[in-house]
Amino acid sequence: xAEPAPEFVExxxxxxxxxxxxxxxxxxDVAAAIGSRAPRGVGQVMAYYGGEVAWWRVVRASGHPPAxxxxxxxxxxRAEGTPLLWSRDGGSFRVDLDxxxxxxx
DNA sequence: GTCGTGACAGTAG
DNA sequence: ACTACTGCCACGA
Numbered sequence: 001x002a003e004p005a006p007e008f009v010e011x012x013x014x015x016x017x018x019x020x021x022x023x024x025x026x027x028x029d030v031a032a033a034i035g036s037r038a039p040r041g042v043g044q045v046m047a048y049y050g051g052e053v054a055w056w057r058v059v060r061a062s063g064h065p066p067a068x069x070x071x072x073x074x075x076x077x078r079a080e081g082t083p084l085l086w087s088r089d090g091g092s093f094r095v096d097l098d099x100x101x102x103x104x105x
Numbered sequence: 106g107t108c109g110t111g112a113c114a115g116t117a118g
Numbered sequence: 119a120c121t122a123c124t125g126c127c128a129c130g131a
Contacts, residue, residue, distance in 0.1 A: 002110075002111090002128085002129040002130040002131085003129080003130080004128070004129060005128080005129075008128070008129090026113085026114085027112080027113050027114080028113070028114060028115095031113085031126095031127080036127070036128080037114095037126060037127060038113085038126075038127035038128050039113040039114065039126080039127080040110090040111055040112095040113050040114090040126075040127060040128070041111090041113095041127055041128040041129080042112085042113080042127095042128095043111060043112045043113060044110090044111060044112085044128070044129070045112095045128095046112050047111075047112055050112070055112075058112080059112095060112090060113070060114085061113075061114055061115080062114090065112090066112035067112060068112080069112070087119090
């Protein structure tokens with residue numbers, strides 16, 4: 001599998017690590033924060049090095065958590081008090097980026 | 106230099 | 119709410 005370049009990885013991890021508790025960022029926002037436009041590249045890094053960072057604070061532009069990881073993410077969000085928007089039946093949720101969006105310097 | 110892949114984004118229906 | 123399509127960038131082969 002394709003292992004991302006250390007520089008790009010370091011840049012992504014740095015941004016993700018800078019997200020405070022109760023906050024969140026979209027993949028596109030992270031990419032923009034490092035001066036790139038590769039939300040997919042960010043996803044690649046998370047897939048390999050996500051175990052060393054708060055990957056749950058990185059969600060899609062719609063606020064949906066990463067695929068196959070929403071259960072883990074939910075526990076983190078619930079523990080950190082991240083603003084969540086639940087569906088009417090409570091079967092699914094999404095992060096309220098309007099309130100939880102972290103704006104890097 | 107080209108192709109396939111990906112924890113994506115945005116728009117259209 | 120959903121699916122489908124296109125566009126984007128980064129990486130390994």
